[in-house]
Amino acid sequence: MSTDAQNRVRSWTLDPTVPTYRPPEGAVDAHCHVFGPAERFPFSAKAKYIPQDAGPDALFALRDRLGLNRSVIVQASCHGTDNSATLNAIAASNGSARGVAVVDPSISNDELEALHLGGMRGIRFNFLKRLVDDAPKDRFLEVAGRLPEGWHVVMYFEADDLEDLRPFIAALPVPVIIDHMGRPDVTQGPDGSDMRAFRALLDSRPDIHFKATCPDRLSASPGWDDFVQAVRPLVEDYPDRCLWGTDWPHPNMEQRIPDDGALVDMIPRIAPTPGLQQKLLIDNPMRLYWSEEWP
Numbered sequence: 001m002s003t004d005a006q007n008r009v010r011s012w013t014l015d016p017t018v019p020t021y022r023p024p025e026g027a028v029d030a031h032c033h034v035f036g037p038a039e040r041f042p043f044s045a046k047a048k049y050i051p052q053d054a055g056p057d058a059l060f061a062l063r064d065r066l067g068l069n070r071s072v073i074v075q076a077s078c079h080g081t082d083n084s085a086t087l088n089a090i091a092a093s094n095g096s097a098r099g100v101a102v103v104d105p106s107i108s109n110d111e112l113e114a115l116h117l118g119g120m121r122g123i124r125f126n127f128l129k130r131l132v133d134d135a136p137k138d139r140f141l142e143v144a145g146r147l148p149e150g151w152h153v154v155m156y157f158e159a160d161d162l163e164d165l166r167p168f169i170a171a172l173p174v175p176v177i178i179d180h181m182g183r184p185d186v187t188q189g190p191d192g193s194d195m196r197a198f199r200a201l202l203d204s205r206p207d208i209h210f211k212a213t214c215p216d217r218l219s220a221s222p223g224w225d226d227f228v229q230a231v232r233p234l235v236e237d238y239p240d241r242c243l244w245g246t247d248w249p250h251p252n253m254e255q256r257i258p259d260d261g262a263l264v265d266m267i268p269r270i271a272p273t274p275g276l277q278q279k280l281l282i283d284n285p286m287r288l289y290w291s292e293e294w295p
Protein backbone atom coordinates (compact mmCIF):
# COMPACT_ATOMS: atom_id res chain seq x y z
CA MET A 1 0.00 0.00 0.00
CA SER A 2 1.39 3.35 -0.98
CA THR A 3 2.45 5.63 1.84
CA ASP A 4 3.49 8.61 -0.28
CA ALA A 5 2.07 11.86 1.03
CA GLN A 6 -0.61 12.52 -1.59
CA ASN A 7 -2.29 9.18 -0.87
CA ARG A 8 -2.33 9.51 2.91
CA VAL A 9 -5.56 10.70 4.50
CA ARG A 10 -6.10 13.48 7.03
CA SER A 11 -9.05 12.68 9.33
CA TRP A 12 -8.68 15.70 11.66
CA THR A 13 -9.19 19.44 11.27
CA LEU A 14 -6.22 21.79 11.17
CA ASP A 15 -8.18 24.58 12.89
CA PRO A 16 -10.30 23.20 15.73
CA THR A 17 -12.38 25.75 17.63
CA VAL A 18 -11.47 26.67 21.21
CA PRO A 19 -14.22 25.10 23.33
CA THR A 20 -16.58 27.18 25.49
CA TYR A 21 -16.44 24.61 28.27
CA ARG A 22 -13.28 24.79 30.38
CA PRO A 23 -12.41 21.34 31.79
CA PRO A 24 -11.28 21.17 35.43
CA GLU A 25 -7.51 21.27 36.12
CA GLY A 26 -6.05 17.80 35.58
CA ALA A 27 -8.63 16.67 33.00
CA VAL A 28 -7.67 13.54 31.04
CA ASP A 29 -8.26 12.84 27.34
CA ALA A 30 -8.62 9.09 27.94
CA HIS A 31 -8.85 8.08 24.28
CA CYS A 32 -6.59 9.50 21.59
CA HIS A 33 -3.98 8.16 19.16
CA VAL A 34 -0.81 9.17 17.33
CA PHE A 35 -0.03 8.37 13.71
CA GLY A 36 3.69 8.16 12.97
CA PRO A 37 5.76 10.16 12.12
CA ALA A 38 5.86 7.51 9.43
CA GLU A 39 9.48 7.93 8.43
CA ARG A 40 10.45 6.88 11.98
CA PHE A 41 7.46 4.67 12.74
CA PRO A 42 6.16 3.01 9.59
CA PHE A 43 2.59 1.74 9.43
CA SER A 44 1.68 -1.91 9.57
CA ALA A 45 1.62 -3.86 6.30
CA LYS A 46 -1.91 -4.88 7.39
CA ALA A 47 -3.06 -1.29 8.00
CA LYS A 48 -6.60 -0.65 6.69
CA TYR A 49 -5.88 3.07 6.36
CA ILE A 50 -2.70 5.11 5.80
CA PRO A 51 -2.98 8.48 7.55
CA GLN A 52 -0.83 11.55 7.34
CA ASP A 53 1.48 12.10 10.31
CA ALA A 54 -0.31 13.11 13.51
CA GLY A 55 2.44 12.95 16.10
CA PRO A 56 2.99 13.95 19.74
CA ASP A 57 3.65 17.63 19.01
CA ALA A 58 0.25 18.00 17.32
CA LEU A 59 -1.47 15.89 20.01
CA PHE A 60 -0.10 17.95 22.89
CA ALA A 61 -0.69 21.29 21.12
CA LEU A 62 -4.34 20.29 20.62
CA ARG A 63 -4.58 19.19 24.25
CA ASP A 64 -3.40 22.62 25.39
CA ARG A 65 -5.88 24.36 23.06
CA LEU A 66 -8.74 22.25 24.42
CA GLY A 67 -7.82 22.93 28.06
CA LEU A 68 -6.95 19.31 28.90
CA ASN A 69 -3.88 18.19 30.85
CA ARG A 70 -3.26 14.46 30.44
CA SER A 71 -3.57 11.93 27.63
CA VAL A 72 -4.17 8.21 27.33
CA ILE A 73 -2.74 7.29 23.94
CA VAL A 74 -4.36 4.17 22.51
CA GLN A 75 -2.33 2.23 19.93
CA ALA A 76 -4.02 2.84 16.57
CA SER A 77 -4.71 -0.17 14.35
CA CYS A 78 -2.69 1.34 11.47
CA HIS A 79 0.43 0.64 13.55
CA GLY A 80 -0.50 -2.99 14.21
CA THR A 81 1.43 -4.56 17.11
CA ASP A 82 4.44 -2.23 16.79
CA ASN A 83 3.82 0.15 19.69
CA SER A 84 6.90 2.31 19.10
CA ALA A 85 4.99 5.38 17.82
CA THR A 86 2.77 5.33 20.90
CA LEU A 87 5.74 4.75 23.22
CA ASN A 88 7.55 7.64 21.53
CA ALA A 89 4.63 9.97 22.27
CA ILE A 90 4.43 8.83 25.90
CA ALA A 91 8.19 9.39 26.27
CA ALA A 92 7.76 12.95 24.89
CA SER A 93 4.95 13.77 27.34
CA ASN A 94 6.98 14.45 30.49
CA GLY A 95 4.76 12.08 32.47
CA SER A 96 1.46 13.56 31.24
CA ALA A 97 0.62 10.61 28.98
CA ARG A 98 0.06 6.89 29.52
CA GLY A 99 -0.89 4.33 26.89
CA VAL A 100 -2.75 1.23 25.79
CA ALA A 101 -0.81 -1.23 23.63
CA VAL A 102 -1.79 -3.68 20.91
CA VAL A 103 0.29 -6.84 21.21
CA ASP A 104 0.69 -10.18 19.51
CA PRO A 105 -0.73 -12.60 22.11
CA SER A 106 2.56 -14.54 22.01
CA ILE A 107 4.35 -11.55 23.54
CA SER A 108 6.73 -12.49 26.36
CA ASN A 109 6.27 -11.39 29.97
CA ASP A 110 9.54 -9.47 29.73
CA GLU A 111 8.24 -7.54 26.72
CA LEU A 112 5.02 -6.78 28.64
CA GLU A 113 7.11 -5.48 31.53
CA ALA A 114 9.06 -3.28 29.10
CA LEU A 115 5.75 -1.85 27.84
CA HIS A 116 4.78 -1.10 31.46
CA LEU A 117 8.05 0.77 31.96
CA GLY A 118 7.27 2.66 28.74
CA GLY A 119 3.99 3.91 30.22
CA MET A 120 1.49 1.34 28.97
CA ARG A 121 -1.27 0.33 31.40
CA GLY A 122 -3.38 -2.01 29.27
CA ILE A 123 -3.78 -3.90 26.04
CA ARG A 124 -6.45 -3.38 23.39
CA PHE A 125 -8.51 -6.12 21.74
CA ASN A 126 -10.01 -4.79 18.52
CA PHE A 127 -12.88 -6.88 17.11
CA LEU A 128 -13.88 -4.62 14.21
CA LYS A 129 -13.44 -6.64 11.03
CA ARG A 130 -12.97 -3.45 9.01
CA LEU A 131 -9.91 -2.68 11.14
CA VAL A 132 -8.19 -5.99 11.91
CA ASP A 133 -7.96 -9.33 10.15
CA ASP A 134 -8.33 -11.65 13.14
CA ALA A 135 -9.12 -11.60 16.83
CA PRO A 136 -8.21 -14.97 18.39
CA LYS A 137 -10.22 -14.91 21.64
CA ASP A 138 -8.50 -17.94 23.18
CA ARG A 139 -5.07 -16.38 22.69
CA PHE A 140 -6.36 -13.03 23.96
CA LEU A 141 -7.57 -14.70 27.16
CA GLU A 142 -4.18 -16.35 27.66
CA VAL A 143 -2.23 -13.08 27.48
CA ALA A 144 -4.87 -11.30 29.58
CA GLY A 145 -4.00 -13.79 32.32
CA ARG A 146 -0.38 -12.60 32.58
CA LEU A 147 -0.49 -8.82 32.32
CA PRO A 148 1.61 -6.59 34.57
CA GLU A 149 0.09 -5.64 37.93
CA GLY A 150 -2.66 -3.04 37.64
CA TRP A 151 -3.26 -3.39 33.91
CA HIS A 152 -6.64 -3.70 32.22
CA VAL A 153 -8.07 -4.69 28.84
CA VAL A 154 -9.60 -2.19 26.42
CA MET A 155 -12.07 -3.63 23.90
CA TYR A 156 -13.47 -2.23 20.68
CA PHE A 157 -16.48 -4.00 19.20
CA GLU A 158 -19.82 -3.24 17.54
CA ALA A 159 -23.20 -3.52 19.24
CA ASP A 160 -24.21 -6.52 17.13
CA ASP A 161 -21.27 -8.47 18.56
CA LEU A 162 -21.93 -7.72 22.23
CA GLU A 163 -23.95 -10.82 23.07
CA ASP A 164 -21.43 -13.15 21.42
CA LEU A 165 -18.63 -11.49 23.37
CA ARG A 166 -20.31 -11.73 26.80
CA PRO A 167 -18.63 -15.08 27.75
CA PHE A 168 -15.24 -13.75 26.63
CA ILE A 169 -15.67 -10.58 28.69
CA ALA A 170 -16.85 -12.59 31.70
CA ALA A 171 -13.66 -14.68 31.49
CA LEU A 172 -11.27 -11.70 31.48
CA PRO A 173 -9.32 -11.71 34.77
CA VAL A 174 -8.65 -7.95 34.77
CA PRO A 175 -10.79 -4.78 34.59
CA VAL A 176 -12.28 -3.95 31.20
CA ILE A 177 -12.86 -0.63 29.39
CA ILE A 178 -15.24 -0.59 26.43
CA ASP A 179 -14.36 1.81 23.64
CA HIS A 180 -17.17 4.08 22.50
CA MET A 181 -19.70 2.07 24.53
CA GLY A 182 -19.54 -0.73 21.95
CA ARG A 183 -20.98 1.61 19.31
CA PRO A 184 -24.69 1.60 20.28
CA ASP A 185 -27.30 2.89 17.83
CA VAL A 186 -28.03 6.13 19.65
CA THR A 187 -31.14 6.75 17.53
CA GLN A 188 -32.77 4.04 19.71
CA GLY A 189 -32.57 6.45 22.66
CA PRO A 190 -31.48 5.71 26.25
CA ASP A 191 -33.88 2.75 26.63
CA GLY A 192 -33.30 1.12 23.25
CA SER A 193 -32.16 -2.47 22.87
CA ASP A 194 -28.49 -1.53 22.37
CA MET A 195 -28.31 0.56 25.53
CA ARG A 196 -30.29 -2.02 27.51
CA ALA A 197 -27.84 -4.75 26.42
CA PHE A 198 -24.89 -2.52 27.27
CA ARG A 199 -26.33 -1.75 30.73
CA ALA A 200 -26.76 -5.49 31.30
CA LEU A 201 -23.06 -5.92 30.52
CA LEU A 202 -22.13 -3.15 32.97
CA ASP A 203 -24.36 -4.76 35.62
CA SER A 204 -22.60 -8.12 35.11
CA ARG A 205 -19.29 -6.95 36.63
CA PRO A 206 -18.36 -3.95 38.79
CA ASP A 207 -15.03 -3.48 36.97
CA ILE A 208 -16.36 -2.87 33.46
CA HIS A 209 -15.85 0.76 32.43
CA PHE A 210 -16.80 2.60 29.25
CA LYS A 211 -15.73 5.57 27.18
CA ALA A 212 -18.61 7.99 26.60
CA THR A 213 -16.96 8.96 23.35
CA CYS A 214 -17.39 9.54 19.61
CA PRO A 215 -20.65 11.43 19.08
CA ASP A 216 -19.16 12.15 15.65
CA ARG A 217 -19.09 8.42 14.85
CA LEU A 218 -22.35 7.43 16.50
CA SER A 219 -24.67 10.34 15.73
CA ALA A 220 -25.95 11.79 12.48
CA SER A 221 -28.24 14.33 14.15
CA PRO A 222 -27.54 18.07 14.17
CA GLY A 223 -25.66 18.95 17.34
CA TRP A 224 -25.36 15.25 18.09
CA ASP A 225 -28.54 15.57 20.18
CA ASP A 226 -29.45 11.88 19.94
CA PHE A 227 -26.01 10.99 21.35
CA VAL A 228 -26.65 13.29 24.35
CA GLN A 229 -30.12 11.82 24.97
CA ALA A 230 -28.84 8.25 24.85
CA VAL A 231 -25.55 8.72 26.71
CA ARG A 232 -26.25 11.24 29.49
CA PRO A 233 -28.45 8.75 31.44
CA LEU A 234 -25.66 6.17 31.15
CA VAL A 235 -23.09 8.59 32.61
CA GLU A 236 -25.53 9.59 35.38
CA ASP A 237 -26.33 5.94 36.23
CA TYR A 238 -22.70 4.72 36.11
CA PRO A 239 -20.67 7.75 37.26
CA ASP A 240 -17.72 5.68 38.53
CA ARG A 241 -17.33 3.67 35.31
CA CYS A 242 -17.21 6.37 32.63
CA LEU A 243 -14.28 8.00 30.85
CA TRP A 244 -14.08 10.60 28.10
CA GLY A 245 -11.76 11.22 25.17
CA THR A 246 -11.42 13.13 21.90
CA ASP A 247 -10.50 10.11 19.71
CA TRP A 248 -8.12 12.50 17.92
CA PRO A 249 -6.93 12.13 15.13
CA HIS A 250 -10.30 10.48 14.45
CA PRO A 251 -9.22 7.53 12.31
CA ASN A 252 -11.39 6.91 9.24
CA MET A 253 -13.40 10.11 9.75
CA GLU A 254 -11.91 11.98 6.79
CA GLN A 255 -15.39 12.29 5.21
CA ARG A 256 -16.92 13.65 8.43
CA ILE A 257 -14.08 15.39 10.26
CA PRO A 258 -15.30 16.53 13.70
CA ASP A 259 -14.41 19.81 15.39
CA ASP A 260 -12.42 18.95 18.51
CA GLY A 261 -13.74 22.05 20.30
CA ALA A 262 -17.31 20.83 19.75
CA LEU A 263 -16.32 17.44 21.17
CA VAL A 264 -15.11 19.13 24.38
CA ASP A 265 -18.33 21.18 24.53
CA MET A 266 -20.22 17.87 24.61
CA ILE A 267 -18.80 17.13 28.09
CA PRO A 268 -21.25 19.24 30.15
CA ARG A 269 -24.10 17.95 27.96
CA ILE A 270 -23.44 14.30 28.91
CA ALA A 271 -22.07 15.05 32.41
CA PRO A 272 -24.22 17.99 33.53
CA THR A 273 -22.79 18.55 37.04
CA PRO A 274 -19.28 19.43 38.28
CA GLY A 275 -19.32 16.22 40.32
CA LEU A 276 -19.97 14.08 37.25
CA GLN A 277 -17.34 16.00 35.27
CA GLN A 278 -14.81 15.38 38.05
CA LYS A 279 -15.44 11.63 37.89
CA LEU A 280 -15.57 11.46 34.08
CA LEU A 281 -12.47 13.57 33.44
CA ILE A 282 -10.29 12.97 36.50
CA ASP A 283 -11.25 10.40 39.15
CA ASN A 284 -11.99 7.47 36.83
CA PRO A 285 -9.09 7.85 34.34
CA MET A 286 -6.59 8.68 37.11
CA ARG A 287 -7.55 5.53 39.04
CA LEU A 288 -7.02 3.41 35.92
CA TYR A 289 -3.93 5.06 34.42
CA TRP A 290 -2.10 6.90 37.21
CA SER A 291 -3.03 4.64 40.13
CA GLU A 292 0.41 5.15 41.71
CA GLU A 293 -0.42 8.82 42.31
CA TRP A 294 -4.22 8.61 42.73
CA PRO A 295 -6.05 9.17 45.02
Ligand SMILES: O=C(O)c1cc(C(=O)O)oc(=O)c1
Binds near residue numbers: 075078156217251252
Ligand atom coordinates in the same frame (compact mmCIF):
# COMPACT_ATOMS: atom_id res chain seq x y z
O1 LIG B 1 -13.87 3.44 14.29
C1 LIG B 1 -12.69 3.52 13.89
O2 LIG B 1 -12.35 3.54 12.67
C2 LIG B 1 -11.60 3.53 14.92
C3 LIG B 1 -10.32 3.08 14.55
C4 LIG B 1 -9.36 2.99 15.53
C5 LIG B 1 -8.01 2.46 15.21
O3 LIG B 1 -7.70 2.31 14.02
O4 LIG B 1 -7.28 2.17 16.19
O5 LIG B 1 -9.60 3.37 16.83
C6 LIG B 1 -10.82 3.85 17.20
O6 LIG B 1 -10.98 4.19 18.39
C7 LIG B 1 -11.87 3.93 16.22
